[in-house]
Amino acid sequence: QLQLVESGGGLVQAGGSLRLSCAASGRAFENYAAGWYRRLLGKEREFVAGITWSGGYTYYADSVKGRFTISRDNDKNTLYLQMNSLKPEDTAVYYCAADEAIAVVTTTLLSSYWGQGTQVTVSS
Secondary structure, three states, X not given: OOXXXXXXXXXXXXXXXXXXXXXXXXXXHHHOEEEEEEEOOOOOEEEEEEEOOOOOOEEEOOOOXXXXXXXXXXXXXXXXXXXXXXXXXHOEEEEEEEEOOHHHHHHOOOOOEEOOOEXXXXXX
16 A cells, blocks of 8 residues: 655645645555645545656646646655645645556546645635
């Protein structure tokens, strides 16, 4: 099993920045593609950003492109999401996930491993 634990959420004003982290343990994190998702209040979970196992390719939802950056440090078994120019509509619970296939991460909600989520609240 791969365990994932998110951190870094919190309350920030509109226009501000936050960096989320996702610490992986239990299996070789570098063998997995990974991604970030979010669930806005009253809505379904949605894809935010994805990254291949090597970090060589990244993918973003249109709503966050140009504002969010996904990255990973396989030596530290950690996935990151740098969020800049935050908007109130970015308020959500953010989850990290991992799967062997990048296509599963970027196009489905069926990734094999999930974290418990971290709350991000953006005030106007």
